[in-house]
Amino acid sequence: MAEVWKAEESVVDMMIDLVSKYHTDLVEFVDQIAVVFREKAAKQGGQVILGKASKASPLFGVLGDTPYKFILEIPADEWSNNLNGKQRQALMDHLLCRCRADRDEESDEVKFYIAQPDVAFFWDELDRWGDWRPRPEQDEEEPGEEPTSIEDIFGMGKNKAAGEA
DSSP: OOOEEEOOHHHHHHHHHHHHHHOGGGGGGGGGEEEEEESSOOEETTEEOOOEEEEOOHHHHHHSSSOOSEEEEEEHHHHHHTOOHHHHHHHHHHHHHHEEEEEOTTTOOEEEEEOOOSOOOOHHHHHHHOSOSOOTTOOOOOTTOOOOOHHHHHSSOHHHHTTOO
């Protein structure tokens, strides 16, 4: 079984900073988000899983001193060896985007849940067609407009998007 441990303070500080900047629904619960490292990354369908966000079981609150709402699990091998500082922040932000806290205004109860990503692309599809999927708030493109290139979407060339330097 892979070893698991709590993240060091600098990683938790990064999470707290990102919550304060971008995840206002989580601000009052930031101390109830656990960040842990797993020794090695899992794979699914041959792809490395860079992190996982999940709702914390109420059992954690019984066994520990904090009633955690979410657990962010990061593979230490990928974090340390394959991600630069910007990619680490982006991964943490991605995991936090999955964590949601919706307050019912009438009852003041908070519902915690894990959200699904808004979009999913294959690299080949994105390279060929760009960001082609309609967005709810996006007006339709003018006839004849080309889809956005992968460089425009990610601000980098194809090789960098695939992880090459």
